[in-house]
Each structure stands twice: as structure tokens, then as C-alpha cells.
Amino acid sequence: MPPLDLIDFDDLLSDEEREIRALTRRVADDRVRPFVAQWYEEGRVPVRELAVEFGKLGLLGMHLTGYGCAGASAVAYGLACHELEAADSGVRSLVSVQGSLAMYAIWKYGSEEQKQRWLPGMAAGELIGCFGLTEPDHGSDPANMSTRARRDGTDWVLNGGKMWITNAPVADVAVIWARTSDSVLGFAVPTDTPGFQAREIKHKMSLRASSTGEITLDDVRLPDGARLPDAAGLKAPLSCLTEARFGIIWGAMGAARDCLDTALSYATTREQFGRPIGGFQLTQAKLADMAVELQKGMLLALHLGRLRDSAGKLRPEQVSVGKLNNVREALLVARTCRTILGGNGISGEYPVMRHANNLESVLTYEGTSEIHQLVIGQKLTGLNAFAG
Template sequence: MAVSPLDLLDVDDLLTDDERDVRELARRIAADRVRPHIADWYERGEVPVRDLAREFGKLGFLGMHLTGYGCAGATAVQYGLVCMELEAADSGVRSLVSVQGSLAMYAIWKFGSEEQKQRWLPGMAAGDLIGCFGLTEPDHGSDPANMATRARRDGDDWVLRGGKMWITNAPLADVAVIWARTDEGVTGFAVPATTPGFSVREVRKKLSLRASATGEITLDDVRLPDSARLPLARGLKAPLSCLTEARFGIVWGALGAARDCLETAIAYATSREQFGRPIAGFQLTQAKLADMALELQKGYLLALHLGRRGDSAGLRPEQVSVGKLNNVREAIKIARQCRTILGGNGISGEYPVLRHANNLESVLTYEGTSEIHQLVIGQKLTGLNAFGG
């Protein structure tokens, strides 16, 4: 009897009833609200961000691993399972949730004042307010320490000047968490999108993550009161800790894309006949499927281990780097291999495989490229810093 890829090792037995319930909730909303429309959203390069955010907010998916202020207070494993199910539908949809909760909301929750938390977090948790996270710049992606965006004191105010690029949710954001260099070091600000001098140009003609709103932010002498500054964010470690939060969701999310590709390839291979029998009955096809299922299982066990450790003892950045490096790298290999099984049909929008593969090209790069994660791991193994070398 055939089994689904993640049933091969009965890994479901490693989950609690509550974890399975949360996963099924995410799977249902993805099936009902995303899957029937995602191919069209992707082709048009448009996605109803606000509608989805409100629906996810009602289910407690936004900032779900945070506590208080309307957040669900879920476990790391529960959050990871939601990311996996949403990305099984589309990486762009999971990115909406990750950026909202693990970057924008987490930054305010972790480093903001009580006033900032009360002002922004309940609305963001409900999906009524959209947030974005402005760290990456046109000329500074992997090297945020040298960002060009500056914030200078002007009396009791701050004045921000610079720009941010490839910012998910920016075109619709109500608040942007912006990181800038100051005389005291890197500092974060919660910037209302209506502030004079703050503008966003939507990035169009993308070939990846098309079901996601991406923008370029321009800060033209944006004047803010000191109350907009995140008071507990001191130095570059603050935004980097936010990236660690987001990377954890990617560790799980990439598995969802890979699983969807593999399930699609198996279903296709068992029904597609060549030379008088299903192509799933040929040895070369079964070898491909076996190798992909093996990597999917290993990635899932790695993600679950990281989730359990995150819930019990917390995670170090290099541990999350191990998860992102392995799981995204293997997911994109699985997507590409599944495309070969589908042959010419693999490039059709009627199947999700090439869409997942294209999306994973972005996932491979954002929140730290594979090379950056290799260097993070290498530094931990050797004690030597090879960045910039």
C-alpha cells in the first residue's frame, strides 16, 4: 500500500494532539482560501494581502508565538507547522505571515516601549494593521552593518534618510520597522507609513514570490519623535535576532513547498503512462522519489528537533542557520527534481511544482543567503570569522 512522503517514518506520532490540530487548521485555511486562487494570483502578480491577513488574524496565526497584546502564545513547533502548511500552498503567503509576526511584530514586542506595543501589536495580531521590516538596502544585503540609511538627532526628534529594498508587505504596510545607523550605533524605529517623507514603490515584474507584495522604501528626511524609536534595540544584534526568528519559520516553510512538490510528482507519476505502464513503476523514477522522500524526512526531523529545543531551551543563531541552510537547499533540489518527473507538464501553471521552485529561489536568498549561513556555521566550528575575507 502506498503512503504519503511524511508517513514513511510515521513522524506524525512525534506530534501532540494540539500540534496536529493547529496543523490541520492551517491546512484547511490553505486549502479553502489559498489553493483555489494561488495560480491566478501568481500569474497576475497580485495577492489580497489585507483579506488574507484578517483571516489569518482570526485564526491566531499572526505573531502566534508571541504572548500578550492579542497574540496566541503558541509554541515554536505549532508556529513551524503553520508555516509548513501555508508554504505548501505558496511561499509568498507564508512570507506574509513570517514578516508580519517574526519580523515586524517581534521587533516591536521584543524591543519596543509599552506604548508602542499597545499602539501596534493588537491590530497587527488581528490582521487589521500590516507591518514590514526595513533592513535590506539596494547596496547592502548580506552586510547590514554598513547600511547607508542614517538617523540623526534634531532637537527632540529624529530625522531618517535613506532607502530599503526587497521589503515584503511594504506596499500595504501601516507601520514599518526601519533600521538606521546613528551616532550610537544601529537603531530601530516604528515608522507610521503616513509619515511625511516615507514613500513606497511596489516592485513589479518579479519572476519569484509573485503572490507577495514587495516594495522599495524611500526615506526622505522622515521626521519622527523620540517615541518612535525602539528603546531596547541597541546595536546590530537587535535586527539580527529578528532575522533568527524569521529563519526558524523558513526552516519549516521550505518543507511545505518540498512536500507539495513531492506529493504532486507521486500523484502524477502513478497516473501518467508511458511504454504501457505508469512512470512510477520505472526504477529511475522510483529512485528519484525515494531520494527526495529521504531528504524530506531528514529535513522534517531537523525542523522538529529545532522546534522542540526552541520551546525548551531556546535556539542559538547557528542552530537556526543549520536548519535554513539544509532545508531550503534540499527543498529547491526536490522541486527541481519533481519538475523532471512531470516532464513538459512541469512548467504548466496547472501544477504547483515550477511555481514552488521559482519561489524557493527567493527563499534560498532572503533572511541570509546559503553562503552567509555556511559562514555562520563555519565560524562556530572554527572560532574564526571569515565574513568579508
């Protein structure tokens, strides 16, 4: 039994789920772990090469059906996110944005022509997608987005900008959300369309092994066929965020597990005062508390996954419970593991500080902790505090 599996979590998984987890762990061990420290230090990641590798294994849009997608269960998808984020949050973000945001938006709200045009290539990793909702001045308040779409004859013309968009600098298609006079619409925008520009965001201190961009839309003219016909209103992009947040619930625990694995190994081999530091009570207390939080977070993720597989969907407040708890606890685990490693905890030779830095971003993207607290608070009280 792995030392961190204190409650026999593996016994709760099916053989197929364990196989998918093992497959994802192998590709992470082979294609990510040996290189990710250098990617992080250099602020780059080979998105296209990784996407093709992940596509071969069916990891892109794996929870979707048809169009070359694997049709895997929610739990299997969650376990894949867990293993990918154990390697690096940025790599898991690549997969989440591709499958749960860009692909899901087209799969759920697109026309059959759009699905046939984009989804098979995206599932194979041959085409990269991004999801343009967040703006420079509107992150947690997408209802007031500034990007506009106006009709011009049979076409649409888009103007505005999006910020902090994963995969944008390398994307072939961008799912862009824009306001009209009376609604919010989504568009599948080929990134070679005149007026579309994506600029790589540099000088990040977090998620450095991830391609992040700022999108500018300057009179981007699109035919009506680029509009996602079944997406009308803010509910559509928010439903995509719910899809992606589910993967974060599992992924954050992957980062926590990797930190705890590292700290446990270090504590049992690093000697001070004539014995391993893991033999001191204060260190054991830290390790025990972190292991308990890891097990609780995994049980929560599994419970939500089973709900989704049996009921077909999760309520937004249930996803908020998962993201709020698991990311918050994962960040605390990473910070505590850093203290066990002492000075070595800030070295790139160990993954702990990289995970901690990454989790600072995961804590606030796709809904800050405060937003998820308000979602849960509204469910508890029946009162809307968002505008208060």
C-alpha cells in the first residue's frame, strides 16, 4: 500500500479507473516530469508537442462523447487531472482548457458543422483551443464584460479584449464570449481571422509552464456560422467553467500529493541532531495533518465524481465546495511541505515551491475563493450577496 493511502482509497476505484490513472501517470513521468523544472524556469512549454502526446492517449476532451473523444467517466477524467497536476498545474491547465472549456463549449453549444470542423482535430491534439471570457477589467464579474459583438448584415463584428487566456498564443480556435445589445453570445473564432491577435504574457511568477495570452479583437468579422447557435446568455460560459472546475478539484490534490510525497521522502532521509527529521514530533504532526487533508480532499473529489456519473451533472454549489476546499488545502499543504524542506524547499531541484507558486494562481482562477464562498453562502441562506 502506498504510504499516503491511509484509508485504502484505491479500493474505491474500479480496475478501469486505476488503469487510466496509471496510463496518465506514465505519460506524466515520461513527457513532463523530466523537463518541467526547465520549462518553468524558462517560462515556456511545448504545448503542441504535449497536445499530440495527450491526444494519442485520449486525454483531450476525454469526458465528451463522439468526434474522436473517449467518452470516459467523470471519475476517470478526474484521476487524469490528478496525475497531470501532480506533474505541474500548467500542464493540467492545458488539458482542462482544451477539453473542458474550448471543446466542451463547441460540443455543448456548437452546430454540427462546428463540431465536425473543430472537435476531431482538438481531440487528437492537432488543433489547439482557448476560451476567452476573462477581461482586463472584468474577471469575477463577467456579466459586465466589455467585449462587444454587433450585427453587420449577415456577419458579426467583434471588438474588445480578453486577458489571462491559457493556450491563446498557440491556439487555432478561440471560443470568445461577447455582449450584444440584449445577451451574451459565444463564437468559435479561427485565430487567423484578420483583427485577432494574441500576445504572450511574460514575467509570470506562477504557471510558468503554461502558455498564457492576452487577446485583442479589432473589428474581427465573422460569418453567422461562427456563432455558437445554442449559447445565449451568461449561463452558457458559466456552465463551461463548472466543467473545468471539476478537473481542478482533482488536480489540486495531485499537486498536494506530489508535495507531500517529496516532503515525506525528504523527512525520512534528511538528518539533523543525529536522526532523520521525520523522527521529530513536530515534523510528524505536520505530515499527519497534511496526509489527513489529502485523504479528505480525495474523498470529496471522488464523491462529486460519482454524483456526476450517476446523476449526470453537479450543482454549482457542489463544485464550489470542491474547488474552495481542495485548492485551499492543497496550497496549505504545499506551504507546509516547503517548511519541512527548509532552504531546499525553494530550490527548483524539488517541486514544492513550483507547486506552491502554481496553486496561488489556481486559488484565484475559474472563480476566486471568495466567489465560491458566496456561491455556497447563497445556497445556505437563500440570499444573494454578490452585489452587496
